Amino acid sequence: MKKTTLFSFVLLCVFSFSQQLFSQQVSIQFQHKTGYVGVPIPLYVVFENISQKVEPQLPAIDGFTIYKQLSNRTSEQTTFIQGKVTTTRRTIFTFILTPTTAGTFTIPSLKFKANGKTFQSTPRIITIEEPPTSGVLEAEITGTQGEIFLGRPVDLTLRIFMEAFTDPNSGITPDAQFMFRRLRNDSNFGIFTEALENGNAKVQRVQGTSENGIPTTFFVFSVQATTWPETTGTLELEPIVIKADYPLAVSKPRRVGFFGSNQPVVEQSTLLSATAELPTIDVLSPPSNGQPAWFSGAVGHFDFRIVAEPTRIKVGEPITLTMRVTDLTSGPVNLDYLSAPLLDRVSALTDSFKVPDKSLGGTVNGRTKIFTQTIRPRDDSPSEIPPLPFTSFNPENGEYITAWSKPIPIQVEAVATVSAGDLIGASNNHTIPTSPIELDGGILANYAGDDLLLSQRVDINSTIRTAIVLPPIIFFSILLIFGIRKHAALPSSKQKGTRKVATKTLQNAMQLSSAEQAVQISKAIRVLQSNATIDDGIAEKMNELIERCNATQFGGLSDAELGKDAVALVEQIR
């Protein structure tokens, strides 16, 4: 009973499994009913549960070029539903059909052979149109145009118009975010790039009409940017070229879920581009008519305040003026190029103070730029720092506005000096010639010429090292030679040398005849007498030997012991 049941179960499983595995099918997937000339459309041929290796081909289809993708996709899916196992093995081949002309075409019934069977698809009708080439993407720039003055901002707004798209097949209308993402990265947004990267684009949905006069919806993406001209003349802006992959067919998102995208999938798209016409902007410098001497190029409306420190000084000592220039206009501000007033051209100040004539750096803090300037009283007459001007050009009425600082009271003490007149008793009426007074401040001129390229590097090279080492070597060499020579000249050294010579002479004399021997012995003893330090006993012996030598030499006497005695004497001296 049990065996029968088990056998029946296995049979049922095998039958069920085999039943599904052998459910073979070939189909085509081609959803499109419309298309555009030149825009590829995929056609998928799906083989299900075909064990045989297949290589499907499509016949030539009127109105299309056909390209078969080399790779295919194979998948296998096993499902268990209520104990029933279903396995589906699917192989998908992709053919790219590219419409060549506009019109209505029929994808004919396609036949495929697999596992000895012939499968046939149903014909499909598709309408091909010329692709839209304009009207769905446009760009324009609005904002500052015409003439502006140097120092004023150029505010521009880029507006990108993109027609909303509704897929005729799926009925999906992608939202603004989706359409904004169609803008390609290789678009050139020029001065708007940074604002777009910072996510400062605004979107608006507007109703309008297409070029064909059909009411339609547009998405308008707008972004603002401000630039500051740095030189006068025509402002040159980077061209703005917008490119977008505008969708032609979209399908429902393939994965919807917690982590899945809920954005439609673009099945077909076309590349569109639009160029924004750049405004013509001429940057002008403020007019010279009515321009005060101290004008430093400021354009706009500014507040000007000065603080002086210290206010109690002696003649010639510095007073630091801290000048605060605050922009009073609304809107964006860039004070990087704002220069300090040219105080060295304000005669009310330069009459009493030395003022450097060089431009000042300044630090920007929000809408305020702070400059510091050092001035020095020429004498003890000034009791205040006079009101100082800061002039700016008002582009709205074309006039110069001057803001004046408040006068700052100061106390300048005279410096006691002894004049030439005091020394020579000259009268006060006498005019003493004065030398030109040198002003402080300002920088001195650059150096010029090719000498600037000459290296002033200090090289501790081999020559210098030799120069360091050689003098001591030479000195110690001289010292060594000198020492040797000096040592040789010492009496003890001389005595030693004399003895040595005398001993050698006496040794040689032993080989000679008695007369010649006497001559040599006499000579050696005389040398010893002249150089060596000898005590009295030995001196007597020397004299005795010399007499014996004379007797042998001149008296003809024979003295056999003369040589031995002379050697013994020398030994005594040692």
Next chain:
Amino acid sequence: MTLLTTLAYLLLTVSTAQMHLSDDQKLAVLHEAQVAYENGIELQTADPVASKDSFRRAANRYQVLVDDGVENGMLWYNLGNSQLLSGNIGEAIVAYRIGQRYIPSDGRLTANLQFARSLVANPVKKENTISILRRLAFWHDALPTKVRLTIGLLLWFSCWTLLSVRLFRTIAGFKTTSIFLGIAVVALSFSVVHDILDQHRSNGVLIESEVTVRKGNGEHFAPLFTEPIHEGIEFEILEQRPDWLHIKLPNGSTGWIQEKDATIVSRKNKLTLG
């Protein structure tokens, strides 16, 4: 081997192989820099913005030359002028100070450095104490290293010549002269060695308009002063840590600043052994 050469050997640096400008290229860059500078001078009143641009271009060109290894005080001086007229007080002071090492007694450089320092907003005043050694060694700052080295070598040679002559004959005032020469040679040797070591001593200048000095090496440390200090203020570097410098200001205060706010005063190419 003498102390000088021993120390010099210790400081031997291995230079990495790198591409350098040819002489013609250097001349061309120098010419560009000089033209840009003169152009900046001409435009200073008529078009201050364009003038600054020209000075920036000139500074950029001079910088190319110093980066290429041209070591010349006048070149650094010109770079300092270009930076100063571009409004970069800090960078200008750095360039002048490096130039001063090559031409310490140059009047123009001293005047312009003084002027640049006078432009520093709220400068930190120096301590008024000058050491006796500093006073005695006034000549150290007044003479270029090369001149001191040459004088030192001449005195070194004279010293040994005097000793050698003394071996053979009596010299009047030998003792006084030899002591004087000995002291001079030792002083000059120390002076030159000091310059070589000075390349490794760290000084810096602030290049940002406003810099907050903190009590520690992090943003979370409290500021040292009630207000930030300004571009162009010089300082001595006591310690370097990642992104932070421990500095000593001229008034003796010590604190921490971010490394990006300052430039370290140093010659890129050091005194070398040939």
